[in-house]
Amino acid sequence: MQNVICNVEALTEMADTLWYVRLKPEMAVDFLPGQYLLVVMAEDDKRPFSIANTVTKDETLELHIGATPDNTYAVQVLKRMQDQGKIEVQLPAGKAHLRADSQHPVILMAGGTGFAYTRSILQQLLADGFKQPIFLYWGVRFAQHLYADEEMKAWADEHPQLTYIPVVQNADAQWQGRSGLVHEAIMDDFLSLHDYDVYVAGRFEMAGVAREAFKEKGVVAEQLFGDAFEFI
CATH class of the missing domain: 2.40.30.10 (Translation factors)
Structure with missing residues (x-):
């Protein structure tokens, strides 16, 4: 370094x-x-x-x-x-960087400002013309914390391979999107994670819970990335 x-x-x-x-x-x-x-x-x-x-x-x-x-x-x-x-x-x-030589579809999961990590990876995938499906799940406690929501919507509109799913834990009556815990949204949406590269960023406790949950969905250990996993 x-x-x-x-x-x-x-x-x-x-x-x-x-x-x-x-x-x-x-x-x-x-x-x-x-x-x-x-x-x-x-x-x-x-x-x-x-x-x-x-x-x-x-x-x-x-x-x-x-x-x-x-x-x-x-x-x-x-x-x-x-x-x-x-x-x-x-x-x-950090060791949980993008595996640029992989051609698996990608799931990016961020909690709070862990979004910064997923944004860097997503920006590179799109710049490289990555054609496989990309799913970005961004979990926050309150909707006002989706500080890059408009940017991500614009990127999803521009790139058909990208699906952007914001998830608000404490949603109010005005929120029209997904609510609850971000890793549970992924669990609900995928029958199996076996064929995906999964990148995770956020609080250590969130990353730990997600890792155990994703094992139940068949995630391959060598295709699950998160710097938190070095410490928990």
Whole structure:
């Protein structure tokens, strides 16, 4: 991995307590879709965040950071970016990156800002002209947290192989889509996961529950990817 100083080009609130960050590294960087970076707060304090884009010509790095007032882990990172206008990062990290040589249909499952991970993979699949079906399931607690809903609808309209399914856990009367837990939506929609590559991002407890549930649907262990699985 390489350490690099990045200038903060953008830091804006996308939705309540959800922030978009765009970083410009001071040297060229390389990573695979689905990998993450570590924000270096101190030598013994490095904090992981998924990269929400693929390698681009302008070499920027996009992050989606959830930062509620009680989440000092993320709030401190945002404050340093705001105060200093730059941040040190270490990258690339993560083994749950896109398997670009696979031709299995793909299921992407994201919880909350885990969407950043799936967005990077999806962006690369579409750029590569991947023809197999792609299913993106994005689970959030409240509908207002679907901060990239319009973007994903537009991508699905443009790419017939992509199906986008947002799932709201605490849906109100105005919500017209799927509700409940995101992994249960996948369980309901597929008789078997045996023939799919499945990529998972979100809270560790969610990833653990999904892994056990997907085993019941026949997912192949070598085709189930999620960096959380390295730790649980």
